[in-house]
Amino acid sequence: MIDINEYLENFSLDKNNSFFGDKIKTRIEYYQYNGQSIPKYINEYWTSKQRQSNSIHEISYRACFKSQLPRFFIELLTNENDIVYDPFSGRGTTALEAALLNRRFIANDINPLSEILLKPRVQPPQLNEIIKRLEEIDFNIEIEPDIDLTMFYHERTLKEILALRDYLKIRKLFNNEDYIDEWIRMVATNRLTGHSKGFFSVFTLPPNQAVTQNSQIKINEKRNQVPEYRNVKEIIISKSKDLLKDVNEKLRSRLWNIKESAQFVNCDAGLTNIIESDTVTLTVTSPPFLDIVQYANDNWLRCWFNNLNVETISNGIEMSKTEQTWNIFIAKVFNQLFRVTKNNGYVAFEVGEVRNGKVKLDENVVKIGINSGLKCIGILINEQIFTKTSNIWGVSNNDKGTNTNRIVIFKK
Secondary structure, X not given: OOOHHHHHHHOOOOOOOOOOOOOOOOEEEEEXXXXXXXXXXXXXXXOOOOOOOOHHHOOOOOOOOOOHHHHHHHHHHOOOOOEEEEOOOOOOHHHHHHHHOOXXXXXXXXXXXXXXXXXXXXXXXXXXXXXXXXXXXXXXXXXXXXXXXXXOOOHHHHHHHHHHHHHHHHHHHOOOOOHHHHHHHHHHHHOOOEOOOOOOOOEOOOOOOOOOHHHHHHHHHHHOOOOOOOOHHHHHHHHHHHHXXXXXXHHHHHXXXXXXXXXXXXXXXXXXXXXXXXXXXXXXXXXXOOOOOOHHHHOHHHHHHOOOXXXXXXXXXXXXOOHHHHHHHHHHHHHHHHHXXXXXEEEXXXXXXXXXXXXXXXXXXXXXXXXXXOEEEEEEEEEOOOOHHHHHOOOOOHXXXXXXXXXXXXXX
């Protein structure tokens, strides 16, 4: 059995994967809590150059971590066929990486968009199946829009989006939606707005959420732009090619096999009684931070396209305004994590420093996790050391915590 403390203490990247000529020695600091010395292991445990992500990860979503983060813990702390869990699944990075590594997974998120974005990528169709299905859809039918989206889309593009939305709505209503339809839905949802010609919309930022209609009007005026025609079918095919680039037949078969045992849950992360106790080997997750990201509001256009009620979703998502309310919510989550984690299982809980480092949520999580009954192994701080090039572009704000991952590790 691995001694994780010793591993983190002595960890160093191979110099061929590092930005540096020599290996980096781990720095260790200590945080004192209730008579315990909790080690903080500070190093560059993974880098943007280390093991590039599989292409199927590459969809836009607000506030998601890179796949190298869950991969580090999955490879270190689990074996094939173990169950990996994420109670705040988002775009599904942890679950998808688990499947790519031949682990089973449970993915929970109170936002139903999460399953829409994840499920099709663990049952990927063939490209020719996608093209054939798109050819069968009538993109020229006349449908009146229920909201004004002319600030985002050319008239013809909007017509095609409405036709696709209607097709998917009817397929789902009559239980005819299959894995190919679900893939097309996922890609279209991801291509609604963005900053390049690979999206349906005129230029807008950021590419992983939709600004309000009024904000987009101002962007158009400032940039002196009007929406130009974008071919919806061609964009879906192009993005599908990109996503499937690294998916060969062996991997496709593995993903489909893992999907058969996968559990997709759509509920409050503190109320997950549907998940069986003592079954999870590893949890890797990142919760909503203190009123930083309004997840449902950022996804209002995605909800519209998928006929989801954004207000209902928004009311259900926990967005804590204070440390106290955040701590209460996270304590409920940890009570569930303790229940579902098997003996000798682990929890890797990623948080950030917020409000310019004045609030260190990792230290809050240490207390909450210990109070739930888990043993705190330590805090891993993956500190990105930037190159000269990135410093030229002003990327040098490690001191604010925005370019570090802070993961509190627990064991049951």
